Amino acid sequence: MNWLSRITPPGVSKMFSKRDTPENLWIKCPVSGEMVFHKDLESSFYVTPAGHHMRIGPDLRFKYTFDGDWETVESPQVARDPLKFRDDKPYTSRLTAARKKTGRDDAMVIGVGRVDGVDTTILVQDFSFMGGSLGMAAGEGFLKACEVAVAKRTPLIVFTAAGGARMQEGALSLMQMPRTTLGVQMLKDAKLPYIVVLTDPTTGGVTASYAMLGDIHIAEPGALIGFAGPRVIEQTIREKLPPGFQRAEYLLEKGMVDKVVDRRDLPRTLGNILRTLLKRPEHRPATGGVPAARAPEAQTQPAPSQG
Amino acid sequence: MSNPARTYLDFERPIAELDAKIEELESVLAKSGEDAPDAAEEVSRLRQKSAEQLRTLYGKLDPWRKTLVARHPERPHLRDYIGHLISDFEELSGDRRFGEDFAIIGGLGRLRGRPVVVMGHEKGHDTQSRIKHNFGMARPEGYRKAIRLMDLAERFDLPVVTLVDTAGAYPGIGAEERGQSEAIARSTERCLTLGTPLVSVITGEGGSGGAVAIASANSVLMLEHSIYSVISPEGCASILWRDGARAKDAAVAMKVTAQDLLGLKIIDKIIEEPVGGAHRNRPKTMDAVGDAIETELRHLDGLDPATLRQRRRERFLRIGRSLLDED
Numbered sequence: 001m002n003w004l005s006r007i008t009p010p011g012v013s014k015m016f017s018k019r020d021t022p023e024n025l026w027i028k029c030p031v032s033g034e035m036v037f038h039k040d041l042e043s044s045f046y047v048t049p050a051g052h053h054m055r056i057g058p059d060l061r062f063k064y065t066f067d068g069d070w071e072t073v074e075s076p077q078v079a080r081d082p083l084k085f086r087d088d089k090p091y092t093s094r095l096t097a098a099r100k101k102t103g104r105d106d107a108m109v110i111g112v113g114r115v116d117g118v119d120t121t122i123l124v125q126d127f128s129f130m131g132g133s134l135g136m137a138a139g140e141g142f143l144k145a146c147e148v149a150v151a152k153r154t155p156l157i158v159f160t161a162a163g164g165a166r167m168q169e170g171a172l173s174l175m176q177m178p179r180t181t182l183g184v185q186m187l188k189d190a191k192l193p194y195i196v197v198l199t200d201p202t203t204g205g206v207t208a209s210y211a212m213l214g215d216i217h218i219a220e221p222g223a224l225i226g227f228a229g230p231r232v233i234e235q236t237i238r239e240k241l242p243p244g245f246q247r248a249e250y251l252l253e254k255g256m257v258d259k260v261v262d263r264r265d266l267p268r269t270l271g272n273i274l275r276t277l278l279k280r281p282e283h284r285p286a287t288g289g290v291p292a293a294r295a296p297e298a299q300t301q302p303a304p305s306q307g
Numbered sequence: 308m309s310n311p312a313r314t315y316l317d318f319e320r321p322i323a324e325l326d327a328k329i330e331e332l333e334s335v336l337a338k339s340g341e342d343a344p345d346a347a348e349e350v351s352r353l354r355q356k357s358a359e360q361l362r363t364l365y366g367k368l369d370p371w372r373k374t375l376v377a378r379h380p381e382r383p384h385l386r387d388y389i390g391h392l393i394s395d396f397e398e399l400s401g402d403r404r405f406g407e408d409f410a411i412i413g414g415l416g417r418l419r420g421r422p423v424v425v426m427g428h429e430k431g432h433d434t435q436s437r438i439k440h441n442f443g444m445a446r447p448e449g450y451r452k453a454i455r456l457m458d459l460a461e462r463f464d465l466p467v468v469t470l471v472d473t474a475g476a477y478p479g480i481g482a483e484e485r486g487q488s489e490a491i492a493r494s495t496e497r498c499l500t501l502g503t504p505l506v507s508v509i510t511g512e513g514g515s516g517g518a519v520a521i522a523s524a525n526s527v528l529m530l531e532h533s534i535y536s537v538i539s540p541e542g543c544a545s546i547l548w549r550d551g552a553r554a555k556d557a558a559v560a561m562k563v564t565a566q567d568l569l570g571l572k573i574i575d576k577i578i579e580e581p582v583g584g585a586h587r588n589r590p591k592t593m594d595a596v597g598d599a600i601e602t603e604l605r606h607l608d609g610l611d612p613a614t615l616r617q618r619r620r621e622r623f624l625r626i627g628r629s630l631l632d633e634d
Contacts, residue, residue: 077631078627078630078631079627079630079631082571082627082630083560083561083562085560085561086560087547087548087556087560088547088548136627139627140627143624165515165537165538166537167537167538167543167546167547167561169537170536170537170560170561170562170563170567171535171536171537171561171562171563171568171571171573172571172573172626172627172630173537174515174516174519174535174536174537175519175573175623175626175627177492177495177516177519177523178495178498178499178519178523178623179623179624179626179627181492181495181496181499181523182499182620182623182624184496185496185499185500185620204516205515205516205537207488207492208476208487208488208491208492208495208516208520209491209492209495209516210492211488211492212486212488212489212492212493213492213493213496226483226487226488227476227478227482227483227487227488227491227516228476228478228479228482228483228487232478232542233478233479233480233483236477236478236479237479237480239480241480242480245480245483246483250484254484254485254486255486256486256488256489
C-alpha cells in the first residue's frame with residue numbers, strides 16, 4: 001500500500017484498478033531478483049529478462065494468444081457446496097472470497113476467437129481461483145468448451161494450471177476426471193485438434209486426466225508438471241528430489257510433452273500446428289515474434305468432415 | 308460360521324474384551340471337563356452380548372471408523388476374491404513396455420461360468436507380500452497393464468470386472484518419470500471407450516485417480532464399509548489443517564462413505580457386509596460381491612458396444628447435474 005492508496009477512498013481506487021494489472025509498477029523476478037517495469041513485462045508476455053515465465057490469468061492469456069478480439073462463453077451453473085463442506089471456514093465463504101478476488105465464477109474461462117487466423121476455442125484455467133482446482137464447475141466448464149469447439153468445429157486449446165482436484169467437493173471433484181475425459185472423447189470423435197499447453201503448475205487429478213490426453217502437449221519453460229506434488233513424493237520416499245524434477249524440460253526429456261515453448265513464441269507455434277493439422281494455407285515468412293499485428297486470413301477451407 | 312477376527316480395531320476394544328473373556332471361560336470349561344452349567348450359561352450370555360454390541364457398533368460407524376474397517380488387514384483382497392469367485396483363472400502380466408507391476412493383478416477366468424477379464428488392486432497380506440504389491444499403490448506399468456487387459460477384453464468380446472482397493476497411485480520418482488499421470492489418464496479413457504460391459508466394485512479403499520483409472524465403469528458398486536475419495540483423509544487433513552492427525556474430521560467433511568456416495572449418485576449400489584464387517588465373514592462377503600457382479604453383468608448382457616459406451620458416458624455426465632435441481 002502506498003501513500004496514495006491510503007488517502008484515496010476505496011471507490012475511487014477501484015475505478016483505477018484493472019484486473020490483471022499489477023499493484024506495483026516494478027515487479028521482482030522471482031528467479032533473478034531483478035526489478036522489472038510492469039510495462040516491459042506486459043510487452044514481453046510476462047516473461048522476465050531472466051526467462052522466468054510468470055503466472056498469468058485468463059485475460060492476458062487470451063490477449064496474448066488470440067489475433068484480436070475474442071468472445072467469452074459462459075460456463076453452466078453447478079450445485080453450490082453439495083457436501084456442506086467446512087474446514088476452518090465453510091467452503092461457500094471460500095468460494096465467495098475467490099469470486100470476489102478474481103471477478104469470476106470459478107476457475108475455467110472459455111474464449112472463442114482466432115489464433116493465427118484459425119477460428120479456435122481456448123480454455124484457460126485460472127490458478128488464482130482456488131489454485132485452479134478441478135471441481136464440478138471446472139469440469140462443466142471443460143465440457144462446455146468441448147461442446148463449443150464441436151458445435152463451431154474449431155480446435156480446442158487448453159491452458160492448464162491447477163494444484164489438482166478441489167477437495168471441498170470430495171468425490172464429486174474426483175468424478176471430473178472421467179467426465180473431462182468424455183469431453184476429450186467428443187473432440188476426438190469430431191476429429192478436432194485438442195492441444196494442451198501445460199503451464200505452471202499443473203499437478204494431481206488435472207494432469208491425470210485431460211492435461212495428458214492432448215493430441216499435442218506443449219509446456220511452458222520451467223513449469224511444474226506432475227501427478228504427485230514434490231512434497232508428497234519427498235515424504236513418501238524420504239529423499240531429496242533431483243534438481244529440475246517435474247519441470248517442463250524434464251518432461252520433454254522423459255517423452256511426456258512434445259515441446260517446451262517460450263510464451264512469446266507460443267502464438268506462432270500454435271498457429272503452425274493448427275494450420276498444418278487443419279490443412280490451411282502455409283505461412284508467409286515470419287516477420288516477428290509477436291503475431292498480434294498479423295491480419296487474420298479468411299477461412300478458405302472447411303474443417304475436415306467427420307468420418 | 309464366522310471366523311472371529313484376530314486383529315481388533317481400536318474402537319472394537321469392548322468387543323475384544325468380551326471375546327477374550329469368552330475364550331478364557333471356554334478354555335477353563337474345556338480343561339475342567341466337568342459339567343459347569345453356570346459357566347456354560349455365562350459363555351452363551353457373553354456371546355449374545357458380544358454379538359449385540361458388534362451389531363450396534365457396526366450399525367452406526369462414523370466415516371473415520373469406516374475408513375479403518377475399509378483398510379482392515381484381514382478384509383478380503385483381490386487374491387482372495389479371485390480364489391473364491393474365479394475359476395480357471397490365468398494371470399496375465401506386464402505392460403509390454405517397461406515392466407510388471409504387482410499392485411494391479413489381472414487375468415482371464417470364469418465368474419460362475421461366464422468368461423471374463425478380471426483385475427484389481429492387491430495390497431498384500433503380510434510384510435513380504437505388501438512390499439511385493441507395493442501396498443496396492445500402482446505405478447504406470449500397472450495402469451498400462453490394465454489398458455492392455457481391456458484391449459484384450461474388447462478384442463474377444465469379454466466383460467471386464469475390476470475390484471478397487473488402493474490408497475492411490477504411487478507417488479515416486481520412477482512413477483513420475485515414466486508418466487504416472489498419462490498412464491492414469493489413458494486407463495480412465497480406456498474404461499470409457501471400452502465396447503464390452505465394465506463393472507467395478509470398490510472393496511476397500513477407492514483412493515483418488517488411482518481408483519478412477521480402473522473404475523470408470525457401467526456400474527460402480529461399493530461394499531458397505533468401503534470408502535471412495537478424492538484424496539486420503541490424512542492427505543486432506545494435512546493440506547487443510549497442516550495436521551494429518553485430523554484425518555477423522557477430513558473423512559467426515561469429504562463424505563467418503565458408500566452411503567454418502569450413493570446419496571450423491573456417484574455409485575449405483577451398496578453391497579451389504581456381514582455384521583462386524585467383511586473381515587468377520589470373508590466367504591459370505593465374497594459371495595455377496597460375486598452375486599452383485601453377476602446381477603450387474605446380466606443387466607448389461609446383449610448390449611452392443613455403442614450402447615455400452617453411450618450408457619457409461621451418460622452415467623458419468625449425469626453425476627453432479629442432478630444435484631443442481633436439489634440446490
